[in-house]
Amino acid sequence: MAPRGVILATTLLALNGCDGATSTLQTAGPAARVIADLWWAMLVGAVLIFMLVMALVVLAFVRRSPDVAADERGQVRVWIIALGLAFPMVVLAVLLGFGLVIGERLLPRDDVTVVQVSAQGQRWVWTFSYADAPGRVTEDILHIPAGQPVDVSITTADVIHSFWVPRLAGKLDAIPGRSNVLRIEADAPGDYQGLSAEFSGENYADFGFTVRAHDAAGWADFIAGETE
């Protein structure tokens, strides 16, 4: 998957002349990578199915010989039982199994080495706090260590928001009265663009944040309070 993915993604990006800071296909963490692979696999499958269906449609016009099955029972067997029922069921069963396994892998699991942080959305600012540095609060920038799983517990102070860092992982909503936990991880140090992905009114378009992944030393400094 990966090589084709990279080629396609880079062509697209070249087309746009940008760095794809919010692209779900320019992955920079394990969760996003697994999902991007799933996407490419599904795309290939979808293209094949689409071409099959269109070929059958076109053949109906150009075909000269009589129908494959002349009587109604034969037609039902071919078109409805084989193509209409059996074919999608097999494809879907495979896909579903694949999807469930992947989904399982992405869930937060109890793990001692996980870093715990909290994210609170409020129109239109995100506030982050850190289990490893009690009392430390940052606005619109979330600090994490690179190469280590991080559990973000997501809450809201007003309406529904959604915490999303496209290059790292999928999104999860901030729902009033609840706290949802999303696992993210960045492969390498750097800045990753985060977006708030549930419509929240007037300033929704600009509502985002940054995730800054540090190397081990940088993270230690941050915990110690030496980074702004």
Added chain:
Amino acid sequence: MNVVTRHRRLDAIWASERGFRGWFSTVNHTDLGRMFLVTSFFFFIIGGILAMLIRAQLATPDSAFAGPDIYNQIFTMHGTIMMFLFAIPAFEGLAIYLLPKILGTRDLAFPRLTAYGYWCYVFGGSMLLVAMLLGIAPDSGWFMYTPLSNAIYSPGINTDFWLIGITFVEISAIAAAAEICVSILKFRAPGMTLAKMPIFAWYALVTALMILTGFPPLILGSILLEVERAFGFPFFQVELGGDSLLWQHLFWLFGHPEVYIIFLPAAGIVSTVLPVMCRTTLIGYGWIVAAIVALAFLSFGLWVHHMFTTGIPHMGLAFFSAASTLVAVPTAVQLFAWIGTMWKGRPELHLPMLHIMGFFATFVIGGLTGVMVAMVPFNWQVHDTAFITAHLHYVLFGGFVFPVFAGIYYWLPHVSGRKRFFRLGEFAFWLIFVGFHVTFFAMHWVGLLGQRRRIDTYTPEDGWTLINLISSVGSFVLSIGIAMVLLDVILHVLSSRKIRRNPWQAGTLDWAMMTPPPSYNFASLPHVDSRHPLADNPALPVRLAQGHGYLGTPRADWRETLMVDAATGRPEAHVIYPANTRLPILMSAVTGIFFLGLLLKTYWMVPIGMVGVAGLALRWVWMLGRRDDLGAQHVGQGVILPHASATDRSPGWWGSLFLMFANATLFGCLLFGFAFLWTVAPGWPPLVRFEPSFIELGVGVAAALGTALALRVAMAAVRNARATLPALGIALTGAVVFGACCAVMLWRAPPPVDHAYAATLFVLGSYGLFHAVLIVLMTGHLIARVWQGYTSPARRSEFAVVSLWGDYVAVIGSLVLLVGHLSGLSL
């Protein structure tokens, strides 16, 4: 009687008033179907213009075309108009126009209700248009998530326009759905068994049943949210025991089936038109019926796939993901049945077929991306991005607009009796097809690149500029194509070239009449014994016009038709429809007073509206009565039938049954909401509970059951020509006592603004009280009838209707009181 005299006599009986005044008093399904369709296309144009504004805004980065306040109104109104004011009414219009014709009868079950629904649609839709013109249109997105849409974060009147206007329009959907169910089951040509129904009728039946199940959750949600906004009852406020997720559940419990409610009629068009275009018959009729029924059931088990990112438990995710992919199977059955039909016949690329091909290409892609977003991990990435916008348009435009255009070009000669003159339509199709795919294919990509839906602008650094520009250019090509279709239709109607009868060589009864259709459809009703009666007997139209079918002799000024047995199509009763009247438009205007009072918070108007509606409703049913027995009627072919009012299963009974079905769904959703809040919402249990009283509970339940029993006794009494007033008196008393028990519950319950518990209790009690009043009015009506000599064993059907409602109220009334009182017990 010769053909021309028969036509003249029938037309004099059935025709609407001439000129534009006829619009306000017509109850004729052909007229109302056309009015529905024209109005829905008017809204389609408005929605389309809004779409152009959206694409204009997004064409370039940092666009200053509209600020967020205006832009948010634009996309909210675009979605709202397309879903509620275009797609659903377009289905209703098509069904209203077509069903009686394709089923071989003269009108729908409740002609005045058709008109009432139409005017509710017009008035409700106008409310939203006014809001838009004044710049105070709804702006929280078409799914109106709370808390964003509540009084704190959306303090203006904008959201109220949505909640109240849409609920008003919804009345027309419910009315049309109930009417469509009764019409399909009870108003068919004699001999037409269920298995001989044209496939379109199955689609319409399933769609209508889905409306009756799917819309009540939304209506309930809208009521609760409006009550929260207006009076502060905290159904969705987490600090006071509410839960914003309850709104999402109620909304999507409606919203997902809605997609199929839109798609199924369109698929019905495809299943009807495609075989004709291929000079053959549809393969797998029974399989297709099974597939659409399966689709209907499945679609009510999928709503959570719109909530995959809300943090629901893992098992729930897996279940709803599996269910969502499963729904692709019945769709595939239909798709391959269509392709198989093409292989079986000889497809010809007429214009309707061209649009069906557009539908295939587009809808298959929409279905494939649909399966993709049903995969939970992928959904986490693309949810709320332009990818979803692209997917939903492939489904809705591909799955609805293309088939509808196919249908328009197929039935246009039927509506107008004319031929198309210019070949504009073919060119327009290609513009639409290419324009559509350029617009929305691009949006998949930009969504994967991180563009969220509903943003009013973006920056050049985001890197989405080129794709958005391409998409916007495509959308303008698309809109030019749509404009050309409209032009084509207008030119068509103006053209003077008449068609011959049945130009497509179709086999269904809709083509067995003159075109444009006469006001009475069929001069006499056919006897049907196959699925393609016109193909079997090409001389059928002439024989019907000569009066060789049923009811071939016009009598008095009666608008006559037949009611048949639902399964076998055996003629059962003789029906006389009400004639033209302005009562429907008047009643929907008064209904409008009620809604306007709520909207403007001029609450004195609300009771005026309610009393007005009740008064007009009583007048409405009163008009149908007679003071003498009609006796059995000769309906032709040697068949003699009783009049419907001499039976216990009149059209009114059937209509009530389906309305009750919708009503019960609403009640079920209310109980679901209560249970949901109780078990899932964070702020429970409430501090103060209702103080239960077993006396009130016992008396109330006994009164509700007693009312139902007394109404049954009255029904038996009228059938046997015995005195009914004693039983009716008891029923009246019982309903009053039951209502009093509900009122006491409301009175004694804790203040509803304090906690969602008390707020829900208040709604439950009001629901009970409302139904008590309903039974009082209905029983009062019967008493007045008896008094005035309007009843006899041959004029007894109203008793069965009221008794049915009595049974319903006994059930829900007992539940209301039980749930209310038991909820106060602290265990």
